Amino acid sequence: MISLRRLTFARAGEPLVTDASLQIGPGWKVGLTGANGCGKSSFLALFTGGLHAEAGDVDWPASWRVAHVAQDTPALPDPALDFVVAGDSELAEIERELAAAEQGEHGGEAMGERIGALHARLADIGGYSARARAAELLHGLGFSDADFTRPVAEFSGGWRVRLNLARALMRRADLLLLDEPTNHLDLDAVLWLEGWLRAYPGTLLMISHDRDFLDATVGHILFIEQQTMTLSTGGYSDFERQRAARLALQQSMYEKQQREIAHLHAFVGRFRAKATKARQAQSRIKALARMEEVAAAHVDTPFTFRFRDSAAAPDPLLTLRHVDAGYAASADGADQADVRRILRDVALTLRPGERIALLGRNGAGKSTLIRLLAGELAPLPPDVPAPAGGSAAFAPPQPECRSGKGLVIGYFAQHQLEALRVDESPLTQLARVDAELGGSTREQELRDYLGGFDFRGDMATAPCGRFSGGEKSRLALALLIWRRPNLLLLDEPTNHLDLEMREALNLALQEYEGGVVLVSHDRHLLRTTADRLLLVADGRVEPFDGDLDDYADWLARQRQADAASAKASSPTAVAAAAGKAERKQSREQAAAERAALLARRRPLQKEIARLEKSLADWQAEHATLAAELADPATWASGGSPELAARQRRHNELAGLIEAAEERWLECHDELEALGSA
Numbered sequence: 001m002i003s004l005r006r007l008t009f010a011r012a013g014e015p016l017v018t019d020a021s022l023q024i025g026p027g028w029k030v031g032l033t034g035a036n037g038c039g040k041s042s043f044l045a046l047f048t049g050g051l052h053a054e055a056g057d058v059d060w061p062a063s064w065r066v067a068h069v070a071q072d073t074p075a076l077p078d079p080a081l082d083f084v085v086a087g088d089s090e091l092a093e094i095e096r097e098l099a100a101a102e103q104g105e106h107g108g109e110a111m112g113e114r115i116g117a118l119h120a121r122l123a124d125i126g127g128y129s130a131r132a133r134a135a136e137l138l139h140g141l142g143f144s145d146a147d148f149t150r151p152v153a154e155f156s157g158g159w160r161v162r163l164n165l166a167r168a169l170m171r172r173a174d175l176l177l178l179d180e181p182t183n184h185l186d187l188d189a190v191l192w193l194e195g196w197l198r199a200y201p202g203t204l205l206m207i208s209h210d211r212d213f214l215d216a217t218v219g220h221i222l223f224i225e226q227q228t229m230t231l232s233t234g235g236y237s238d239f240e241r242q243r244a245a246r247l248a249l250q251q252s253m254y255e256k257q258q259r260e261i262a263h264l265h266a267f268v269g270r271f272r273a274k275a276t277k278a279r280q281a282q283s284r285i286k287a288l289a290r291m292e293e294v295a296a297a298h299v300d301t302p303f304t305f306r307f308r309d310s311a312a313a314p315d316p317l318l319t320l321r322h323v324d325a326g327y328a329a330s331a332d333g334a335d336q337a338d339v340r341r342i343l344r345d346v347a348l349t350l351r352p353g354e355r356i357a358l359l360g361r362n363g364a365g366k367s368t369l370i371r372l373l374a375g376e377l378a379p380l381p382p383d384v385p386a387p388a389g390g391s392a393a394f395a396p397p398q399p400e401c402r403s404g405k406g407l408v409i410g411y412f413a414q415h416q417l418e419a420l421r422v423d424e425s426p427l428t429q430l431a432r433v434d435a436e437l438g439g440s441t442r443e444q445e446l447r448d449y450l451g452g453f454d455f456r457g458d459m460a461t462a463p464c465g466r467f468s469g470g471e472k473s474r475l476a477l478a479l480l481i482w483r484r485p486n487l488l489l490l491d492e493p494t495n496h497l498d499l500e501m502r503e504a505l506n507l508a509l510q511e512y513e514g515g516v517v518l519v520s521h522d523r524h525l526l527r528t529t530a531d532r533l534l535l536v537a538d539g540r541v542e543p544f545d546g547d548l549d550d551y552a553d554w555l556a557r558q559r560q561a562d563a564a565s566a567k568a569s570s571p572t573a574v575a576a577a578a579g580k581a582e583r584k585q586s587r588e589q590a591a592a593e594r595a596a597l598l599a600r601r602r603p604l605q606k607e608i609a610r611l612e613k614s615l616a617d618w619q620a621e622h623a624t625l626a627a628e629l630a631d632p633a634t635w636a637s638g639g640s641p642e643l644a645a646r647q648r649r650h651n652e653l654a655g656l657i658e659a660a661e662e663r664w665l666e667c668h669d670e671l672e673a674l675g676s677a
Contacts, residue, residue, distance in 0.1 A: 001024065002023065002058070002059070003057070003060075004021055004022050004023070004056070004058050005056050005058075006019050006055065006056035007020045007021070007053055007055070007056035008053060008054045008055040009042060009052075010054050011042050015227055016038065016224075016227065017228070018227045019056070020228065020229040021056075022229060024203065024205075024220070024222075024231070026203055028219060029197070029200075029203075029204040029206070029217060029220070031207075031214040031217075031220070031221050031222070031235075031236060032205060032206065033214075033236065033239070033499060034223055034224035035225070035498065036498050038224040041179055043205075044068065044177045047066055047068075048066065060175065061174070064173075065090075065171065065172065065174050065175070066173060066177065067087075067176050068168060068176075068178075068179075069161075069164045069165050069167075069168045069177075069178060069181065070168075073161075075153035076151065076153060079148065079149045079150065079151060079152075080148055080150055080152060081135065081148040081149070083167060084134040084138060085134045086167070087134075087166070087170035087171045088130060088170050089171065090125060091122075091125060091130055094121055094127065095122075095127070097118055098115065098122070101115045101118065102115060130170075134166070134170055135148065137170060137196075138166055140189065141166055141185070141189050141193070142162065142185075142362035143159075143162070143166075158184040159184075161184045162185070162189070169196065174203065175202060175203045176200065176203070176206075178204070178205075178208075179206075179207045180207055180208060180496075182208060182210050182521055183495050183496060184495070186362045186521055187359065187521040187523070188555055190213060191552055198216065204217075205222075209494070209497060209499045209502060210494075210522055210523075211236045211499065211502075211524050212523040214235055214236035215235035215236050215237050216235075218236070219235070220234070221238075221239040223239065223243075263511070303452060303454055303501050303503075304452045304504070305449075305453055305481070305508055306508050307481055307509075307512040308481060308484050310484040310485060310486040311406055311408060311484060312406060312486075313352040313404070313407075313486035313487075313514055314352075314405050314406050315404065316350060317403075317404050317486065317514075317515050318348075318349070318350040318401075318402070318487065319348075319400065319401075319404075320346050320347060320400065320401055321399070322346075322347070322382070322398065322399050322400060323346040323379045323400070324341050324343060324344050324345065324379060324399065325341070325343040325365070325368050325371075325372045325377055325380060326339060327340050327342070328340075339383070343365045343368060343369060344539045344540065347541075350487065351515065352486065352513070353515065354532060355509075355515075355516045355531045355532065356516065356518065356534055357517075357518045357520070357529070357530035357532070358519045359536065359551050360535055360537050361537065361558065364537050364538075365539070366491075367413070367519065369536060370411075370413070371413075372401075373489055374489050375409070382399065406486070407486065407487060408483065408484060409485055409489060410481070410483060410487065410489065411489045411491075412477060412488075413492070414492060416476055417472045417473060417476055420464055422463060422464060423463050425460060425463055425464065426455045426459070426462075426475050426478070427446060427460045428461075429479060430449070430478065430482060431443070433479050433482050433483065434446065437482075449478070449482070452478075453475070453477070455474070455475070455478070468496070469496035470497055470501070473493070474497070477493065477505070485514060487514055487516075487517075488512070488515065488516045488518075489517050490516065490517070490518045492521065493505065493518075494521075506524070509525075510528070510529070516529065516530075523548050527547075533546070545601075561587075600674055604670055604671050604674075607663075608667045608668070611660050611663060612664070614656075614660055615657060615661065615664070618653050618657050622654065625649060628646065629647065
């Protein structure tokens, strides 16, 4: 058990938590939440010796082994697999002792007993399967078999973070400390880590800004606010509801919440009956249902921003036909042998108002597609062999990448944080962007805008080189939004962002009317933002018929197929053929399951479309009759059969609309039930 008794701790003389007393039971999984700078990471540092209490005590059993993720990874020559295996310090110590004992040429019976004892302990801790466990961790976090023997020094910073995470998970710890473990992970790895942590038998203290990840992995929330710590039972959604109920009692905050909800209601009211906006309105309705439940928990957020009105968007925004994408080893890419094609024959049309999420396993090409759309990658030349005989008339399909007139792309990716000018302040950089766009906005307006991203006071004029990763991400988003893009390309925009900023971004995207293409491991953002899912797999970009739960099932089947293939693989052609047949059967089964689900969904989708069309007609007619009946001139001539008929029709339409809306909701509930089945 972990016990806090009147605990007080601080950083640089600034108190973070004062007089905290609580207990965390063994085996509990606890999520730490609170605003940036409130003391979450400092609390974890108390367990690693990185920080000491100012007053009071924090106690845990002396026998507990503590594991945490190292902040830095030196450029080691060690192979990745060996680096991860070394995370089990007891295993490493036993292997060293065993090697020394077995190399000794004398020692007699006592040495033999020692060697036997070491082998027994090695078996007890699973030492003989340690490399297999390490390989499983690396596979789960997105590494390939070929990566196992690569030196640690060859991996980029993001992949070294994954290596550090795998090394921490390798340690057989009683207490596991994780600080934002989903940063630098894709959705595939996040789902795997979720399952691993659910099965973890020890005590977990974890900082995360991913609400779905917290809900799936923890049973308690430790919230830090105003130098106090509050421990509640349940996942993050449970905590959010409890906090919302408390904050809703504060009238001023409650009124702010109602204004935000009314804003979304107005959007739904304007566009629900328009065929071109119906899908967007449905997305807002879902977001509104969620927002009405949790908005009060965020009414005191420091972030208040919306996307600025963009220029008129062309339709279509962007069109791709017969496009291959990848990377060429040579500068001109003329040598086809040096070209690595990641995506082939991409056909994609982006239209205003579309919200597309890209799904796919690590390395499948999601970021490659985003870079292609952003213009950072040029389409590769065709790779179609000419027919036999070398006919001069043969011409392979030429790649087409056409932008609509007036297209303004807003591209956000993690590498763009490095493009920020570290010696300049947010205000200076925003003023330069404004000047580039031909604007002459007053400084106070620029300051007000930056304040919506929590760059206030001295922070707005401080050089951004010393900003945290989250602060740099917020600044990059602020600069992007100021350009008024009509097409947003967002590649993991929530990395380093806390829960409050994620909620603000989510809300802003609900109101944004341009096109969106999104890659994210934050499932809450995907669910409330995306109307259309595309799967990037096997070099293709194709529609994904299903929701995120279906995608999780698809990933599970892919992993099972990979495991079965690896198990059945052999140098012989027979074993290779068997593995190929098994993978084919798995794909066919997956296709059959998707087809069955589609067959159950399609009638509901058709009925929803029919209801929406009828509702649009009835609501328009109802509104016209209501206006006529409200006009005194209508009643000037007294009652008439025609007037009575209009009254009956007005009442009849009200009943039809009510019944259709109820059926519309029932159909959506049935669709959601199919998605979670």
